[in-house]
Amino acid sequence: MKQTIRIVVAFVFIAVATINISFCKRSSSVGCLQSERLALLRFKQDLIDPANRLVSWTSGVEDCCIWSGIVCDNLTGHVLxxxxxxxxxxxxxxxxxxxxxxxxxxxxxxxxxxxxxxxLRSLDLSDNNFEGVEIPRFLGSMQNLRIPENIGAMSSLESIDFSGNQLSGEIPQSISKLTFLSVLNLSNNKLSGRIPSSTQLQTFSASSFTGNELCGPPLSNNCTVSVPTSGDQNRGETEGNEDGVDWFYVSMALGFVVGFWSFIGSLFFNRRWRCMYFQFLSSLQDKLGSVVRKCY
Incomplete structure (x- = not known):
């Protein structure tokens, strides 16, 4: 009986060891996904590499996980x-x-x-020379989404380093959508304008944005944009009209004069109209008198 138990235990041990070995071999042999490999090749096409640093990035090498600068997940093959x-x-x-x-x-x-x-969790392009290139607007779609909302969404992006690249333009507002970003370095570029307002971006230190022409929190220099108030606008309008003619009052006075003399002149020159007018006033006076007498 004991010998039978030993045989069974040995068999189970051998089976488990065999499964583990085969699993490890299969895991270590997982290469990058074809879609991500093609995406990296398209990314390389727009780069100029004078020193051939990306010489390993070729269509002849099927596994992009062994390319220079690439780290993949050993189990899934996704580029991390x-x-x-x-x-x-x-x-x-x-x-x-x-x-x-x-x-x-x-x-x-x-x-x-x-x-x-x-x-992708970490994107480090620091200390290169992307002079005149703006920060990509599509960064706002590189969200750390557990469930991607669209085909352009990137999951698990946690780190961006674009420092020392001569990047120009403004920081796109869409970067504030990267709610899971834990590392951000945009220092020593040629960026300008206001840092987008978001709870996430304002938590980074000022050193992440220094060496640019940026303003707003977390930097100490505030963005000063003069916005005219209603009082300033009214004061400006008043000052602009001090030396001018107020045509509203002129037209009102002119209308009164024309209307008054048109009425008085017609009564003065037409005897029939004048008699009819006074008869109307007399009858109106009688009617008003009768109403007053009835009230009292």
Whole structure:
């Protein structure tokens, strides 16, 4: 009996070990999804890569999870992180090293194909050279949605680093929709205008926005926009009319004069109308007198 139990236990142990090994092999062999691989290739097409940093990003390599700067989920194969930051120089650098560093920076356009990376959590494009490129408007669709509302929604985006890229323009209002964003760095660009108002953006430190021409919380410099009040408008209208002619009163006086003399003149020059007018006044007086006598 004991020997039978030992055999059964050994069999179960071997079966479990076999299942675990096969599961681990299957998990480790999961590659990136075809749709996300194509999205990354479209994203690369709009980038200019002088130093061939993205040489591994080719159609010949089927698994995009082994591409440079890509981190995937081992179980699902979804792209979780996209890190294309230019590594900074350490300490003193020679002119040749400085030149090589500048040449290694990426530039070009940011393709909206990133929207197809629905599970992207971290997007780091810092210390590149996207000069003259505005922050993409589609960032507002890269929401950390547990259930994506549309095909353009990206899930789990938690980190954005666009620092040191010479980005220009304003921060789009749609970025305030990224309610699960925990890391944001837009420093040292050429951004301008007001920081969009949202509970999420105002929780980041001022260092996330420094090195730009931005204003509003969390920065200390406020946006000053002069909005004329009703009192200022009335005062301006009054001052503008001080030296002018008020045609309303002129037209009212002119109408009174014309109407009055048209009536008096007709009675003065037409005897028949004058008699009829006085007869009307006399009859009206009699009627009013009779009404007053009845009341008393």
């Amino acid at each position: 992180e996209l890190n294309l930051r230019t590594a900074p120089l350490n300490g003193y650098a020679t002119p040749a090293e400085d030149e090589a560093y500048e040449r290694s920076k990426l530039y070009g356009k940011i393709n909206p194909s990133l929207l197809d990376l629905k599970h």
